[in-house]
Amino acid sequence: MVMFWVTLLSVSILLYVLLDGFDLGVGMLLGLTSSETRRRDMLAAVAPIWDGNETWLVVTAVILWGAFPGAYATLLPAFYLPLLVMLAGLILRGVAFEYRHKTQRLRWIWDWSFIGGSFAATFIQGLTVGALVEGLPMTNGQYVGGDFGWLSPFAALCGVGLCLGYALLGACWLVKKCEADVREAAYRLIPYLSAGLLVFLIVVFAYALAEDLQVMGRWMDRPYLFVFPVIGAMAAVVLAVSIQRHRDELPFPMVILIFLAAFATLAISFWPYMIPFVLTIDEAAAPQSSLAFMFWGEGLFVFPLMLLYTIISYSVFRGKVASMPQHY
Amino acid sequence: MDITALLLSRIQFAFTISFHIIFPAFTIGLAAWLTVLEALHLKTGRPTYRMLFDFWLKIFGVAFGLGVVSGVVMAFQFGTNWSVLSKMSGPIQGPLLSYETFTAFALEASFFGVLIFGRSRVPPWFYLFSTAMVALGTTLSAFWIMVNNSWMQVPVGYVVENGVFVPDDWTRIIFNSVVWVRFPHMLLGAYLTGAFCVAATGAWYLLRKIYHAEAKVMLAMGLGLAAVLVPVQLLFGHLTGRYVGKYQPSKMAAIEARWNDEKPASEVLIAWPDVENRRNLYAITLPPPFGSLIDSDSLTAGEVGLNSIPQENWPPILIPFFTFRIMVGCGLAMLALAWLGFYLSLKDRIERNRWLLWPVFLSFPLPFIAILTGWYTAEVGRQPWVVYGLLRTADAMTPFLTARAASISLLVFGAIYTFIFAFGIFYIYRLLRAGPVGGLIKPLARAVPNRPMSLADEDVNSETKYAGARV
Numbered sequence: 001m002v003m004f005w006v007t008l009l010s011v012s013i014l015l016y017v018l019l020d021g022f023d024l025g026v027g028m029l030l031g032l033t034s035s036e037t038r039r040r041d042m043l044a045a046v047a048p049i050w051d052g053n054e055t056w057l058v059v060t061a062v063i064l065w066g067a068f069p070g071a072y073a074t075l076l077p078a079f080y081l082p083l084l085v086m087l088a089g090l091i092l093r094g095v096a097f098e099y100r101h102k103t104q105r106l107r108w109i110w111d112w113s114f115i116g117g118s119f120a121a122t123f124i125q126g127l128t129v130g131a132l133v134e135g136l137p138m139t140n141g142q143y144v145g146g147d148f149g150w151l152s153p154f155a156a157l158c159g160v161g162l163c164l165g166y167a168l169l170g171a172c173w174l175v176k177k178c179e180a181d182v183r184e185a186a187y188r189l190i191p192y193l194s195a196g197l198l199v200f201l202i203v204v205f206a207y208a209l210a211e212d213l214q215v216m217g218r219w220m221d222r223p224y225l226f227v228f229p230v231i232g233a234m235a236a237v238v239l240a241v242s243i244q245r246h247r248d249e250l251p252f253p254m255v256i257l258i259f260l261a262a263f264a265t266l267a268i269s270f271w272p273y274m275i276p277f278v279l280t281i282d283e284a285a286a287p288q289s290s291l292a293f294m295f296w297g298e299g300l301f302v303f304p305l306m307l308l309y310t311i312i313s314y315s316v317f318r319g320k321v322a323s324m325p326q327h328y
Numbered sequence: 329m330d331i332t333a334l335l336l337s338r339i340q341f342a343f344t345i346s347f348h349i350i351f352p353a354f355t356i357g358l359a360a361w362l363t364v365l366e367a368l369h370l371k372t373g374r375p376t377y378r379m380l381f382d383f384w385l386k387i388f389g390v391a392f393g394l395g396v397v398s399g400v401v402m403a404f405q406f407g408t409n410w411s412v413l414s415k416m417s418g419p420i421q422g423p424l425l426s427y428e429t430f431t432a433f434a435l436e437a438s439f440f441g442v443l444i445f446g447r448s449r450v451p452p453w454f455y456l457f458s459t460a461m462v463a464l465g466t467t468l469s470a471f472w473i474m475v476n477n478s479w480m481q482v483p484v485g486y487v488v489e490n491g492v493f494v495p496d497d498w499t500r501i502i503f504n505s506v507v508w509v510r511f512p513h514m515l516l517g518a519y520l521t522g523a524f525c526v527a528a529t530g531a532w533y534l535l536r537k538i539y540h541a542e543a544k545v546m547l548a549m550g551l552g553l554a555a556v557l558v559p560v561q562l563l564f565g566h567l568t569g570r571y572v573g574k575y576q577p578s579k580m581a582a583i584e585a586r587w588n589d590e591k592p593a594s595e596v597l598i599a600w601p602d603v604e605n606r607r608n609l610y611a612i613t614l615p616p617p618f619g620s621l622i623d624s625d626s627l628t629a630g631e632v633g634l635n636s637i638p639q640e641n642w643p644p645i646l647i648p649f650f651t652f653r654i655m656v657g658c659g660l661a662m663l664a665l666a667w668l669g670f671y672l673s674l675k676d677r678i679e680r681n682r683w684l685l686w687p688v689f690l691s692f693p694l695p696f697i698a699i700l701t702g703w704y705t706a707e708v709g710r711q712p713w714v715v716y717g718l719l720r721t722a723d724a725m726t727p728f729l730t731a732r733a734a735s736i737s738l739l740v741f742g743a744i745y746t747f748i749f750a751f752g753i754f755y756i757y758r759l760l761r762a763g764p765v766g767g768l769i770k771p772l773a774r775a776v777p778n779r780p781m782s783l784a785d786e787d788v789n790s791e792t793k794y795a796g797a798r799v
Contacts, residue, residue: 051396055433059426059429061404062428063426065403065406065414065426066418066422066424066426069414069422069492072407072414072418073418074411075407076408077728080408080726083404083408084736087401088744091400094397094400098389102390146730147733289419289494290419290422290423290494293498294426294427309435313438313442316449
């Protein structure tokens with residue numbers, strides 16, 4: 001039961017990162033152009049699906065609460081202020097989708113809400129992961145770091161790194177969904193974003209070695225785990241080739257592969273902890289009666305249905321945006 | 329623990345959830361009405377239905393968006409501010425809210441995209457299906473929220489192990505009688521909100537002498553639905569009162585401002601409860617046995633007074649007392665409007681009775697006020713408990729939350745919500761004012777108020793619809 005819910009939690013986090021990742025990325029990239037036509041095309045590439053993407057964040061939060069209340073009740077208050085910033089960002093960008101089309105004069109407010117909100121939400125998500133990797137100040141399972149215990153250069157660096165990562169996902173999505181100048185602009189950006197991401201990964205690795213972070217020990221013990229980073233590196237090579245040959249369909253799945261490799265790397269580093277080196281998965285888990293109740297309904301039946309809705313909505317809106325008969 | 333942080337957290341929860349509930353209250357009813365319109369349009373082919381659908385869909389879009397973004401906050405706020413609650417009741421509340429997300433949010437979010445952007449990409453039956461799925465999603469969401477809140481009001485089906493509420497009977501948690509009066513009560517409230525907003529819009533257009541055909545459909549459907557549902561709602565309201573009387577005597581005594589045990593009891597209609605001296609000033613009271621009749625359906629039943637409850641277990645008295653009366657007042661006003669208006673609209677005389685169109689037009693805040701005050705009665709009346717009788721609100725807060733962090737978050741939420749609310753209401757107002765064929769920024773060439781209605785127009789319309797709707 002516990003294993004089932006850990007798996008579902010991981011799948012939800014992964015789906016969230018991949019799906020909302022690209023639309024947050026598109027949100028950040030919106031700041032690079034001021035042309036209304038381009039912005040409209042970029043938004044059209046994510047507008048019908050962003051709400052479904054963001055749902056996976058709520059799914060993650062409620063699985064965490066229902067199946068791992070110990071972790072939910074410890075992590076959320078520890079990240080009180082960062083979560084506030086993330087929620088504020090998500091609120092602003094969420095309403096911007098609707099509001100920007102209701103006005104011409106004040107459209108800039110909503111576009112900048114959208115761009116700023118996307119940056120804020122992404123940065124915080126990266127920062128949170130960074131702070132967890134580095135380790136939160138905890139005593140006897142209680143967070144003792146105060147209002148800013150999560151803040152560190154490493155965490156901030158991870159925030160910047162995720163901004164690069166999501167922007168790369170977003171650019172690849174635009175290559176896949178758009179035509180003409182948006183697609184070209186995205187192609188030009190991808191090398192810079194990839195290079196930035198690579199530099200970030202090297203710096204993180206070097207930092208982790210230098211600081212002798214606890215997670216590094218696990219990697220030194222089990223060198224075969226390096227297969228995941230290697231998969232990521234191979235995906236990066238294919239990505240580079242596909243950019244050169246302008247193969248619109250390839251870059252997005254390759255970046256997904258890179259994210260998958262990174263995710264697996266992180267998951268292995270954390271295992272079997274929910275909050276690294278403080279709270280294990282078993283300690284955080286809800287009682288059996290809660291896990292079973294969730295399993296027999298939402299786990300076994302509703303979760304596949306949710307994947308089905310997601311597939312339906314992506315297949316209804318498949319293809320290039322410009323080929324949509326209604327212009328958005 | 330920081331007393332200021334506790335107060336700020338309570339204000340923040342009350343504020344964010346009050347803000348949130350406004351939008352689901354509106355969109356649950358609206359989604360059901362959109363499904364009916366789309367079905368009617370598919371069946372009859374009448375362009376008016378399609379026009380009304382497209383028009384209300386735009387308004388639905390704005391309200392739904394506000395509901396979504398303010399709902400995400402709720403999924404985090406239990407953890408950030410109320411970590412003791414989320415740890416202790418997590419094994420029960422967590423699974424219930426996860427069922428909400430799994431069964432409702434994913435459904436709504438995916439099919440909402442089809443609703444707004446997919447008309448030309450899917451066959452008509454699938455479009456109708458998507459509309460129905462969005463409506464189903466909003467209803468399921470309300471259901472799980474009511475199960476969750478009902479457990480906080482009347483906790484059942486649990487045992488306490490290591491200071492944690494462990495569920496041992498999910499059937500009782502979900503299928504207890506409290507859920508099944510409170511869920512219909514909320515759902516009917518949402519349907520009435522939709523009905524009154526639609527009817528009020530119809531009345532507004534008739535007063536302005538525009539969109540005659542659409543306005544009459546809106547008035548007849550809105551008032552007709554309300555005429556049937558308001559009495560049913562009053563019944564469920566009464567049943568909800570019965571559960572309060574049975575399980576939450578302190579809330580009941582506060583609502584009734586009843587200080588002493590009475591058998592049979594009198595009924596205070598209106599008064600100013602003087603809490604310090606434990607008495608009512610300026611009271612207008614119905615003699616016994618009216619109190620017993622209203623609270624217990626009995627001529628002789630005894631009712632508990634506040635004096636026989638220890639004062640540390642009292643809720644605030646004034647808030648439940650007055651919010652309850654405001655809610656009932658709104659309900660009675662809606663009953664009068666719905667019956668009178670529906671009667672006149674059946675007789676096709678409502679247009680000529682402008683004295684009635686004005687109150688119908690101005691009635692749209694009533695259901696919102698009723699829902700908010702109803703929730704205040706339920707939630708403030710539950711105090712000082714967060715889980716009734718088991719866990720005090722004061723003990724449920726995150727122990728290390730500082731007043732500084734809590735005031736920052738309250739300020740940020742206050743500022744952002746005010747900002748997006750002001751614009752949201754303004755945009756909804758402009759959409760409503762413009763009416764079913766009005767473009768918001770650049771009117772379509774043929775979008776004139778007295779547009780001719782023909783099939784050819786209908787075709788042009790479907791081509792340009794999104795240009796008009798979403799530019």
